[in-house]
Amino acid sequence: MENPRHLNGxxxxxxxxxxxxxxWLDWVITIALGIGVALLCRNFVAEPYLVPSGSMLETIHEGDRVLGEKVTFRFDAPKRGQVVTFQDPDSADTTLIKRVIAxxxxxxxxxxxxxxxxxxxLDEPYTLGKPSEAIYRHSKVLSEPISYPFTVPAGCVWVMGxxxxxxxDSRYYGPVPVSSISSRAVAIFWPPSDFATL
Incomplete structure (x- = not known):
């Protein structure tokens, strides 16, 4: 703060x-601010995810860590080919990662x-030629198997590993609401040997 003073007129x-x-108080304030900024970034900008399964092989391996950015879908809808994270329709506590197909x-x-x-x-080189068959196993979400051809409802996307x-994936639990999508996966950042943009 500055105070005016008169010196020699x-x-x-x-x-x-x-x-x-x-x-100690300086340290507490610095740490609190750092945690606050990190939480804001995680909730609104980007979040890391650990991939626990091989459903996205060979694009993403089990144990890979993926960075999901959260800004794009605040202004734009998901597009075919994008890899997204979303809430598991079978379990609200689980986050899944799949590719938008439709x-x-x-x-x-x-x-x-x-x-x-x-x-x-579709030309899908990322599947390495594996067949995309229907899944008839009983789902907690669907009372009966998906019937094809299937029209994706408004506000939803069709995702597949x-x-x-x-x-x-959607062959098992049906279309995924866009509102349940949490991020667009942009890169594998760990381990370094698997680093790639998505």
């Missing part, structure tokens, strides 16, 4: 020293092990 500013905080209004079909969207067979023969 001239106006001069004199700095009043601020009282010093104890060192968006609202699009028609999904499974023909001879291939995924067909709006009549076009890249490891098509070992992934419980």
């Amino acid at each position: 001239r106006r001069k500013l004199v700095r009043v020293p601020r009282p010093k905080l104890p060192v 968006t609202e209004g699009q028609v999904v079909d499974l023909v001879d092990g291939k995924v067909v969207v709006d009549g076009q067979t 890249d490891n098509r023969t070992n992934s419980l």
